Amino acid sequence: MSNLLRIAIQKSGRLQEGSLDLLKESGLSFSNGKDQLKTQARNFPVEVLFLRDDDIPQYVEDKVADVGIVGENVFFEKQKKNELVKRLDFAKCRLSMAVPRSENYTDVQWLNGKNIATSYPNIVKDFLQKNNIKAGIHEISGSVEIAPGIGLADAICDLVSTGSTLLSNGLKEVEVVMQSEAVIIASPDLDIEKQKILDKLLFRIEAVRKAKNTKYILMNCPNESIEKITTVIPGMKSPTIIPLARAGWSSLHSVVDENDFWERIDQLREFGAEGILVVPIEKMIV
Ligand code: ATP
Ligand code: MG
Structure with missing residues (x-):
């Protein structure tokens, strides 16, 4: 059992399909995926655990999983003992500041003294510090884009891909805080056997990427x-x-x-x- 590499992927959501496809394109086959908590590959020493993406860095730190696939945004937010092993070229988006369209936003100093709603308080804190800005951070776990409209915050920091959600909530994107894509994270001290399995998998992933x-x-x-x-x-x-x-x-x-x-x-x-x-x-x- 212990010589299986345990890979945590998102149970359902934007990363789920891409993560499973990546493993399948790398030649791993699974009996049936989605509705289980975990599944074992038939032809490769890998076990897949299905979890909420936010929990994956913690599970990797605790060694419940050896490896995880998460958005880079989640990797940086959680600040766990994880290593970023490989960028995967899917689930590309950016974490951006947005303000009501009616605001006369000129530069980042506008945020001084304001309240920012976000699900990424650590990343926002670092961003504010780097730009020498003092602002309040209001952490909320979902529907961040409605915060300015209901008077909860002056600005938001949230994930954007096309910007249509911002637009329909009367917001405009004003700063890109970070670019993100799906990444493989791993525990920094995998044992030799597991490291070998991971290296083999990474080799296959690279072969698929080059082919694309x-x-x-x-x-x-x-x-x-x-x-x-x-x-x-x-x-x-x-x-x-x-x-x-x-x-x-x-x-x-x-x-x-x-x-x-x-x-x-x-x-x-x-x-x-x-x-x-x-x-x-x-x-x-x-
Ligand atoms: P969970 O229930 O697992 O916590 P979630 O609601 O937090 O899911 P999703 O919305 O499924 O998360 O997003 C998962 C990840 O997909 C994000 O952390 C981000 O890296 C990426 N992502 C989010 N929004 C987009 C988008 N619009 N386009 C592309 N990738 C995105
Ligand atoms: Mg989540």
């Missing part, structure tokens, strides 16, 4: 353009070249960064590339 930004591309091109084409796409140092039945033409295959590809598409066509296919890669081990 990389595409397999195939195209047909006139033989005389092969050299030019391989120089316009940086990743295409040594493509696979297969002669086509059509005389003077080849099929060219390579692995490229998706962004590079889109930037060079016009040039490829100018050089006579035809029938360009861009195919997703599932895993990439380099």
Whole structure:
């Protein structure tokens, strides 16, 4: 039992699906997830615990879980003995200050002497200290955006992704306090066995991440353009070249960064590339 790596993920909410997908894309399979408190992977020494995200840093500190997936905002707020092991590229949002739209906000000094409602009192405290501002912090656990409207606070500090919640509550975003995304946190002193399992999992996660930004591309091109084409796409140092039945033409295959590809598409066509296919890669081990 003790040689299972216990991973705490959110039971339900914005991180749940992304966290489970990450584990599944890394090749872990589970009998059935959601409604249990915990589940064991069938093919990897991992047990998943389903918890409220706010509780995860504490569970990791207490070694009830070895590893957790939380928002960076929660990691910084809780200030537990956890290490940030890896950023995961999903659940991206920002923690921002917002004030009523009618306020004439000029700069951060506006917050001096005001009351700020937030679910992130520690992060807000640090922010105020760094900016030399004295303001009251009113901690509330949810529906922070209604606080100014009901006279509870002058400003709020809350998570924002599109800003539509702020807008519909008559607020405007005025300062970004921190950017956040889902992260893996871990106990700083995992035993060797668990560290090995975690390293193996991190290796797989990295392979999946690389694959997401990389595409397999195939195209047909006139033989005389092969050299030019391989120089316009940086990743295409040594493509696979297969002669086509059509005389003077080849099929060219390579692995490229998706962004590079889109930037060079016009040039490829100018050089006579035809029938360009861009195919997703599932895993990439380099
Ligand atoms: P729980 O019941 O587990 O405590 P919660 O209500 O605190 O859940 P969620 O709203 O599910 O939490 O958000 C979880 C995390 O998802 C946040 O801590 C944050 O990192 C991220 N997040 C929050 N809002 C957004 C958003 N609008 N877009 C993207 N990510 C977000
Ligand atoms: Mg929560």
